[in-house]
Amino acid sequence: MRIDVLSLFPEIIENYCQTSILGLALKQNLYQLNTHNPRDYSKDKHHKVDDTPYGGGAGMVLAPQPFLDCLGEVTVMSDNCVTRAPQDPQLQLSKLRSFGTRKPCSRTPQQAPYPETLEIIITSPSGQPLTQELARELSTKKQLVILCGRYEGFDQRIRDKATMEISIGDYVLTGGELAALSIIDATLRHIPGVLGDPQSLEDESFSKLNYLEKLKELQVSKKEMLSFLEETGISREELEELQLLEHPHYTRPADFRGDRVPEVLESGNHKKIFMWRLAEAIKLTRLKRGDLLN
Numbered sequence: 098m099r100i101d102v103l104s105l106f107p108e109i110i111e112n113y114c115q116t117s118i119l120g121l122a123l124k125q126n127l128y129q130l131n132t133h134n135p136r137d138y139s140k141d142k143h144h145k146v147d148d149t150p151y152g153g154g155a156g157m158v159l160a161p162q163p164f165l166d167c168l169g170e171v172t173v174m175s176d177n178c179v180t181r182a183p184q185d186p187q188l189q190l191s192k193l194r195s196f197g198t199r200k201p202c203s204r205t206p207q208q209a210p211y212p213e214t215l216e217i218i219i220t221s222p223s224g225q226p227l228t229q230e231l232a233r234e235l236s237t238k239k240q241l242v243i244l245c246g247r248y249e250g251f252d253q254r255i256r257d258k259a260t261m262e263i264s265i266g267d268y269v270l271t272g273g274e275l276a277a278l279s280i281i282d283a284t285l286r287h288i289p290g291v292l293g294d295p296q297s298l299e300d301e302s303f304s305k306l307n308y309l310e311k312l313k314e315l316q317v318s319k320k321e322m323l324s325f326l327e328e329t330g331i332s333r334e335e336l337e338e339l340q341l342l343e344h345p346h347y348t349r350p351a352d353f354r355g356d357r358v359p360e361v362l363e364s365g366n367h368k369k370i371f372m373w374r375l376a377e378a379i380k381l382t383r384l385k386r387g388d389l390l391n
C-alpha cells in the first residue's frame with residue numbers, strides 16, 4: 098500500500114510512522130509513505146496557505162490553491178492504471194510512465210475520476226466515524242491520500258475533491274495529523290505482515306466473529322453450550338456474529354500482592370479458557386458498550 102499525506106507539519110506523520118511496529122513495517126517495505134507540504138505549493142510570495150472566510154467569522158480557512166496543486170502533484174496508482182488527481186487534466190504521460198510498468202490511465206477528468214483502489218480522505222470532525230470495519234476496508238486499497246486540516250479547516254472546494262471524509266471522534270482537534278495517524282495505524286494493522294502474530298487482529302476488540310463456529314470447533318457439549326448461553330444471556334444466533342470488546346488479560350506473576358489471576362487461566366484447558374474469555378468479553382461489552390450488542 099502507498100500512503101500520501103498532505104500536511105503543513107509532515108514531521109509529525111514521519112516521526113510516528115518511523116517508530117515501533119509501523120517503523121518496522123516501513124523498513125520492510127510493507128507500505129510506502131510520502132508526505133507533502135502544501136505550503137511548498139503556495140503561489141503566494143509569503144507561502145501563505147490560508148485566508149479569511151468569505152462571509153466573515155472567526156479563524157482562517159485553508160485556501161484551495163496550495164492544497165489542490167499539491168494533490169494534483171500526488172501521483173496516483175491503481176491496479177491497472179496510473180492516473181493523477183482530476184484537477185490536473187494536463188497530465189504528462191512520460192512522467193507517469195516513469196512511475197513503473199503500469200499502463201497510463203485512460204480516464205478523463207469528466208469520467209469517474211478516481212479508481213476504486215484509491216481513497217482521497219479529508220480528516221474532519223464532520224466525517225464518517227473511523228471504525229475497525231472502515232480500517233479493514235481501507236486496508237484493501239492500493240493507495241490512500243490523506244489531507245490534514247488546520248485552523249478552521251478546508252475551503253469546500255478542497256473537500257469536494259475527496260472520496261471520503263473521516264472523523265476520529267466527536268471532538269475537535271487543532272489539526273488533522275492525529276486523525277491521519279489514527280487512520281494510518283488502524284489500517285496498516287490489517288496488512289499481512291505488519292503485526293507479528295496475525296491472530297492478534299482476530300482476538301481484538303471490535304472484530305466481528307462467528308463464536309458459535311469456534312465453540313463447535315472446541316467440541317463444546319450440548320450441556321456446556323446451554324449453560325453458557327444461560328450464563329451470558331446470548332442466543333445461539335447472536336453468537337454467529339458478535340462484535341465484542343476484548344476480554345481481560347493477565348501476565349506473570351500469578352499472584353501480585355495477593356491479587357490472583359483467575360484460576361481457569363492457569364488450567365491449561367483451552368476450551369474452558371476460551372469460554373471464560375468469551376463470557377468475560379460479553380459481560381464487559383454489555384457493561385461498557387451495550388450498543389455493540391443491539
Ligand code: SAM
Pocket residue numbers: 219220221222223244245246247248249250251263264265266267268269270271272273274276
Ligand atoms: N472548524 C472545524 C469544525 O468545526 O468542524 C474544525 C477545524 S479543526 C480546528 C482543524 C482540522 O483538524 C480539521 O480541518 C481536521 O483536519 C482536523 N480535525 C479536528 N478534529 C477532528 C476530528 N475529530 N476528526 C478528524 N479530524 C479532525
